[in-house]
Amino acid sequence: MEQSKKDIRKLSLQDLEEFFVSNGDKKFRAKQVYDWLWNKSLKNFDDMSNISKETREMLKNNFSINHILVDLMQHSSDGTIKNAVKLYDSKIVESVLIPTSKRITACVSSQVGCSLDCNFCATARLKRMRNLNPDEIYDQVVAIKDEAETYFNRPLTNIVFMGMGEPLLNYNNVISAIDKITSPTGLGMAPRRITLSTVGIPKMIKKMADDEVKFNLAISLHSAINETRTMLMPINEVNPLEDLADSLRYWYQKTKRKVTYEYVIWDGINDDEAHAKALAKFCKVIPSKVNIIQYNPIDEGEFRQASQEAVDMYIRILEGQGIIAKVRKSRGQDIDAACGQLANKNEVGELEG
Numbered sequence: 001m002e003q004s005k006k007d008i009r010k011l012s013l014q015d016l017e018e019f020f021v022s023n024g025d026k027k028f029r030a031k032q033v034y035d036w037l038w039n040k041s042l043k044n045f046d047d048m049s050n051i052s053k054e055t056r057e058m059l060k061n062n063f064s065i066n067h068i069l070v071d072l073m074q075h076s077s078d079g080t081i082k083n084a085v086k087l088y089d090s091k092i093v094e095s096v097l098i099p100t101s102k103r104i105t106a107c108v109s110s111q112v113g114c115s116l117d118c119n120f121c122a123t124a125r126l127k128r129m130r131n132l133n134p135d136e137i138y139d140q141v142v143a144i145k146d147e148a149e150t151y152f153n154r155p156l157t158n159i160v161f162m163g164m165g166e167p168l169l170n171y172n173n174v175i176s177a178i179d180k181i182t183s184p185t186g187l188g189m190a191p192r193r194i195t196l197s198t199v200g201i202p203k204m205i206k207k208m209a210d211d212e213v214k215f216n217l218a219i220s221l222h223s224a225i226n227e228t229r230t231m232l233m234p235i236n237e238v239n240p241l242e243d244l245a246d247s248l249r250y251w252y253q254k255t256k257r258k259v260t261y262e263y264v265i266w267d268g269i270n271d272d273e274a275h276a277k278a279l280a281k282f283c284k285v286i287p288s289k290v291n292i293i294q295y296n297p298i299d300e301g302e303f304r305q306a307s308q309e310a311v312d313m314y315i316r317i318l319e320g321q322g323i324i325a326k327v328r329k330s331r332g333q334d335i336d337a338a339c340g341q342l343a344n345k346n347e348v349g350e351l352e353g
């Protein structure tokens, strides 16, 4: 892809209108091109059949379409599909299609690599290389939407920002991608079918509340005790649970939307009653529910999934206090597509190069 040309999908409809008018063309041309680019996800100017050859040449001379390319597709025995997605600059991210009886969910990445150092996550082993552009996030969703139709003959129903990267550290681009995903000029999906998952950056949670976002919020909590959480997720040191709780109160006050806590229970780390009770207490900060996620091993290391007894003990304590807690089965483990396993295993050479 030629770097000198501007990514046309960085232009708003208004920018595009100005471009056409200043080049002596009709304003409505912009709407036609915009529709091809977003609603129809076209990859080439030449396929824009209602645009004259002359105009297409002019567009080609000025812009590129930095469309993603699904470089490798892996199918899990449980139906999960993992896409290794090549970006215009040859960097790779991964996205996952997760089928269940009721839903087809797209799990998408927001950054190449990740700057956070959560000790249990494979993506953390990759350095953060860059933020994804809105169109690169959007394209991942479109690719999975197409795969849902091709392989399952079903529509895409949900989107989760639980792939590589921390969405709140690429806030503007994530919001702009979500705007396109939910817009009638894009995919027209309902915001309530979208969940943004974050380590929980208080300042950004407050910003989301101020922006009155309409999608769901999930927090990767993993411990409601500062000492343990800091050990697991070093970002907790500068953003302790008290600040997180504060921002969640603000979120609820503004949005009236409850939050979901993602929680892995590890053997010998947070599998005791003190941790379960601390979680139950934290769940009272604002209306919430808990998703207990199975640990997906990323190496032979220090982390092991806790026993079934520990999981049962958590459920008993949470439910005893009226908190909804669900155990989420892991999907796509055999192709390293499960939570925390996205690390470009098949492309590590390229990423490190």
Ligand code: SAH
Pocket: 120, 121, 122, 161, 162, 163, 164, 165, 166, 167, 197, 198, 199, 219, 220, 221, 262, 263, 264, 293, 294, 295, 296, 297, 298, 339, 340, 341
């Ligand atoms: N940065 C965002 C989104 C990416 S991670 C966030 O932290 O929320 C998506 C989810 O997978 C998070 O809840 C994360 O804590 C969890 N996760 C990471 N590594 C995991 C692993 N090895 N096993 C199970 N879940 C993991």
